[in-house]
Amino acid sequence: MRLSLLFVSAICLFTAACGSPFKASTPPGFVEVDNHGYDDRYDYRATTADGLVIAVRAVDNEDGGTLEFWTRAIENQLRSQGGYALLETVDVKTRAGVAGKQMRFGLDQETTPHLYYVSIFVTDDTVFVHEAGGSKELMTKNMAQVTASIDNLELK
Template sequence: MRFRPAAIALFALLFASGCRPFEPATPPGFVELEDRYGRSEYRATTADGVVLGVRAFDNEPKGERAFWVRAIENRLRDMGGYALLEKREVKDRAGLTGTQLRFGHDEGGEPYLYYLTIFVTDDRVFVLEAGGARPQMQRLAEQIDWSVKNFLHH
């Protein structure tokens, strides 16, 4: 009986380490791709190939939202030739303010849109992604916005 508290503590530690540090919001029309990503990632897709994703990583080195937004923006421009179309402020379900970067990119002559939304806390950086062919992204604009507004960080 005296080992019981230790067993409970171990179980709690194992359970906690398997939890995501966020709650994604899968909108109607999307299907979550479960068991394919680690505890700090999430992916969902539509039948037409629009993909949502969330990644979480430690805020190391410690940076404010403006730092991470600029670093990510520079990386996309330099790495993949993405053109920044728009930058806007958004909020998650808890009221945390984030920045959404909307990029355009052509692949094989077809226009694609790629949205990155960055939320930053003292401990973590959360990057929400949405991407796909422009017509499908425009058709699913409400669902994509809903997934950002209903995202919850821990």
């Protein structure tokens, strides 16, 4: 019995230690969705009924890159491989005061302008990437919810 309790305690500690390094809050008007094997790059995804998507992922900061390093690396990748035009870069903060950078990109899909916002937060161990994207009309209409999802992001 004692060995079983020790084993169960060890499993609980292991599970807690391996939990997500962040907590995302789903803003009003959005519904959290599972990836269902569609795209496992994200740890969290939410969408509106009209298709505006918010996603968050956490990746290991194996090489100890800085916020400036990761901001530039992601910008280079999106501009060269995705055809995105960088509109501006702004400072962002979570409600807890964690500072990050937000890159705002534009892309026209056929005749419809789209916006794609990538917010980056970096700790010694983890790079947190918060993404929001959709048509320019939807992004403008839901900007308060997008901002709230960044404000309420809890990084561990």
